[in-house]
Amino acid sequence: MNLWRRSRERVATKIEVGVLGATGTVGQELIQLLDQHPWFQVTWLAASERSRGQRYGDLAWTLPGKVPAGVANQRVEPPWPRGAPHMVFSALDPAAAGEAEPAFAAAGHYVVSNARNFRMDPLVPLLVPEVNAQHLDLVEIQQQKKRWSGAIVTSPDCSTVFLAVVLGALREFQVKRVLVTTLQALSGTDCRGVASVDAAADVIPCVDGEEHNIETETQKILGRLVVDSIVPDPVQISAQAARVPVFHGHTEMVSLELDERVSSEQVREAFQEFSSSAHALHLPSAPAKPILVHEERDRPKSHLDAESGRGMLVHVGRLRKCSVLGHKFVVLGHNLIRGAAGAAVLNAELIVARSLFAPAQRLP
Amino acid sequence: MNLWRRSRERVATKIEVGVLGATGTVGQELIQLLDQHPWFQVTWLAASERSRGQRYGDLAWTLPGKVPAGVANQRVEPPWPRGAPHMVFSALDPAAAGEAEPAFAAAGHYVVSNARNFRMDPLVPLLVPEVNAQHLDLVEIQQQKKRWSGAIVTSPDCSTVFLAVVLGALREFQVKRVLVTTLQALSGTDCRGVASVDAAADVIPCVDGEEHNIETETQKILGRLVVDSIVPDPVQISAQAARVPVFHGHTEMVSLELDERVSSEQVREAFQEFSSSAHALHLPSAPAKPILVHEERDRPKSHLDAESGRGMLVHVGRLRKCSVLGHKFVVLGHNLIRGAAGAAVLNAELIVARSLFAPAQRLP
Amino acid sequence: MNLWRRSRERVATKIEVGVLGATGTVGQELIQLLDQHPWFQVTWLAASERSRGQRYGDLAWTLPGKVPAGVANQRVEPPWPRGAPHMVFSALDPAAAGEAEPAFAAAGHYVVSNARNFRMDPLVPLLVPEVNAQHLDLVEIQQQKKRWSGAIVTSPDCSTVFLAVVLGALREFQVKRVLVTTLQALSGTDCRGVASVDAAADVIPCVDGEEHNIETETQKILGRLVVDSIVPDPVQISAQAARVPVFHGHTEMVSLELDERVSSEQVREAFQEFSSSAHALHLPSAPAKPILVHEERDRPKSHLDAESGRGMLVHVGRLRKCSVLGHKFVVLGHNLIRGAAGAAVLNAELIVARSLFAPAQRLP
């Protein structure tokens, strides 16, 4: 029985959290998702030196709507642990995350990170709560070996998340080989440098580093924690990543090989019935069914589907036979929510639900 | 020795040709490509009843620039053989082509068709001159069995053309299995019905019928003519087709399995050295090298590359290892030129060069 | 005191309404806006013969999310008055509206129309509740002269709505001359026929009929009801309309001439303080402040602002001096909501609030 959750329901106090990298796209998305969150309250914001000391509401806000009232008057702090709450979300650039995140963990903070720096660190969980919630056990080992009183927990590359969820749903069928082509939206966290003239109405047949991330991160996520490390799943994955002129929503065309006796119908049912420990734990951001299967011949489509289910669904459509690998289908997810900010919030919820984290505790 | 070509060079007379379906996008593209063509001259235009009798220059012209002067004053004929030149290009809708094309062939005309109706007819060549020029031998059998004095010769679906050319270049390596995801431009011949609001800045994860076309047409193109029919190549192909908001240029992400001893370097060389009988025959529309290999990490790109080489090149980039099937790379081609109108013009040139066609001959 | 509204609050019964043209984009948008509406409940759907008798939930739904549960099982009726509720919204094509709408009005129905057919009829109110709620008095005259027991009330062209609201807010300053260039989104009700390839990444410098609509409709909306007809406002308006590759949200660049003593600051205040009788009447769809003034140099922007305020706001930005006419600024509104479906819902709310309509009443 999770005592903390019981008390949470009784006591109205929310857990204070911070956001590192609060001014970028993912940082803003985090702040929007955490506004009105039933468990968390943002009380501390940090960004690079440039914004230091400024009122958050005076900085550029590039999401629809206005800056949530609860944070508009907060001042932007420098990205140092001093004064930060016990739990901090990190949407830092890789250039900053490499130094800052370990500093926070060493100082006793739980860092729920969306940065890529420590995703493949053998001591750091790369978490998709629907798929590998048990990898959280790595935190204790991490703390021992790194001599940290805090911890770092990461979420994967946005394209990896959607693939990991669908492969997680098919685990019992022994996924052997996967080919995936990603058609990624422009709002991806790494593409602000794409000049607009290269992106308008053109396919860019390359997203730097993305293919390698998808291939290796997915193996880690699907792996098993044996003794004190994660043994990657032996599934063979080959990815081709392209950038397409779409606002939000990564589309992925997947072909895969399962145990040869598995029928399309069984795959469909596995997707429809997939429900996760995340939902069982009543995590507020976990949909009851993480995967929504579409039957229309031209769905899922990014501008119609990506935002449904508050952006936390993984959409599957066009499930059919593949003459080469056995099964093929289309996957869609919201890259900024389920693929980034929402993934981090879900991870934080899992940490709290698993009682790894004592919310009342404040660092000295 | 091709007597006809010799005389062609001496005599300045061009071959009179007609265009069926002259008002659609591919029809217009045909007229533009045939303007100033060294061998052909458009002297007859036909379209649906609606445009009958109108001056071609008064109808809607949706390509850049103006209607070529040579055809602007011609009147649009109905799509019947009477009065048509011996050779006609067909860019008819499938709804009209099914009846019209056999009528022209029966009346003694060579129909060089871009419509899909007879592509898979066992007696009709589905021609990609760089790959299967010898399939033209089927014309004689077609004429015997169908009791036609003319003939129908077809070009493939636009997405098929590019794939067929790259697989043709790899023939010696025994291509076994192919997975391809197509990112198709909006100017595809079948997509005028896509409402603009569905297409702007969105991926449509489905192009009706396209996947089946790519899979079956490619097998026929790579097949061998045995006695009086084509035995399809046993290569296994699985396609996923999506529409993306791009003007022109289909991008294809290809993974494939070759004889396992073949290296990436050998694949690259095979692409670079691929030269076709089409060029050897001095066909005016055939580039010396049908495939252009790009080395930059983010090429080929549709708006930079699709129109180079007068739109007749097949572009290959990002050639690298695939952990699942062995090799992967990106392909790009201009869907309206090399994929449609240019493919038909190249087929017509091959027919002339192979002396199947006596250009001076006019039907009674 | 509005007795009906009092009783409405006490009795939980909602007013039954119908939707004519329920399968088009505006029809779907109406159904979505009316789902969970505090006053109205959709109990009757009609569309063209083609969909007759089908389950609404089985037809194509092109908006985000799913068909509202309350209507999914309803059968589509033919567009005839028999059996329809007392109040019907019309999102019919102009080709159908011309005959259907008078038939409904003659049969005793209130037709709240978004079609363009009767907008300029001298006996039909062209309503923007924030600006000319008093034009509803024309309904009684309409009923007398047309001998209808029902009535037709119309909402303007989407581009007209936004302009009418801003000019309404400036009425006291005597608007003399207005130049407006509209940059209209692809989801406009009249543009499904725009082929996608013409729209992707291109400006179409023409929207058929739109300029004339904007110029004449605005004069009618700002006009005064004198005795039994509306005297158009003498403001001179000149519009240029272009289609741009944007999903939703029409942007309008406005320059105008006011009484020469009016300062920019006074214009800004007039926009900020503008509040309408619509809000005073507690219409559920009326924002407290219909106009939102932006101060950022690059706002309003369609994908960030169009949907805020549930799509019912008119956004104004970049207010500054115009060296030719005096004042210039940028206007943005959601073309499908404030510009179409939301405009009709607001009109229906005004009709109820003004007690013109006895909701309990059902036609025989």
Added chain:
Amino acid sequence: MNLWRRSRERVATKIEVGVLGATGTVGQELIQLLDQHPWFQVTWLAASERSRGQRYGDLAWTLPGKVPAGVANQRVEPPWPRGAPHMVFSALDPAAAGEAEPAFAAAGHYVVSNARNFRMDPLVPLLVPEVNAQHLDLVEIQQQKKRWSGAIVTSPDCSTVFLAVVLGALREFQVKRVLVTTLQALSGTDCRGVASVDAAADVIPCVDGEEHNIETETQKILGRLVVDSIVPDPVQISAQAARVPVFHGHTEMVSLELDERVSSEQVREAFQEFSSSAHALHLPSAPAKPILVHEERDRPKSHLDAESGRGMLVHVGRLRKCSVLGHKFVVLGHNLIRGAAGAAVLNAELIVARSLFAPAQRLP
């Protein structure tokens, strides 16, 4: 009689020119336009320190096709006068142009600049050869007052060029007031900083500095050279500038006031008959008729028309009455060619044709 042109025709020697800022978009466009130019040959390239010493063909080339063979093997020089040819084109960033251009002019070079730094300098011609070729007389005054042996000649902002040409054609009608809304393409020289996600399928209702440039530059271009300075034309111009998701081609919606007796037909004829001293001087880049008038109701359109006439035409369409100012119409031009690189090449041609420049001369 222009002796230089006579000798040019006899002697096959081309004039050696340099390109400052050769790696940016306009620099590349200049190199492409100058490839195969009948008068000029690029023999010297310079860019910022970062590219110094590199082979030009090894740097990023972002235009269609490949780097012209003639320059691919040239090494990139630093942006200093030493060793540069007598005539240099400048496509430098404003940050670099402010210092570099005067240094070249002082060292005896003719700088044909596309940068904005000296456009409004009272001693520097802001040249549109079709409109104000006589402003070149300012060069002599510039040289005296600045004590330069060389000179700086500038071309306007891309949006200004198209407006200046159409106003130039209407000069005899006494243009009094002009309202213009620009819909600018993404390839504009100042917009590489627009993040792609802000640009895809969205209108950005602001182009920093552009409105002021259009208003003031146009007055200078239309002005008269009196004694030793240019008296700006008193025409009142008010501009609103927006960025739209289009590759190339700025569309401008213009309303203007002329002498009130001028009819639409006279305006049309003035556009059609407008021919410039530029063409009379046989400048190779000057079209016979700088303005092309379109009659179709939905033209000019950027992707169909911008590149016609080798990108050097100014397109006008939808000429009609404006109820506020008198006349309105749509203008389109290619922003990178007629609006930038082509404008500079035309200016250089005028300088040579006017014999201001002795091509054989090389600096010590």
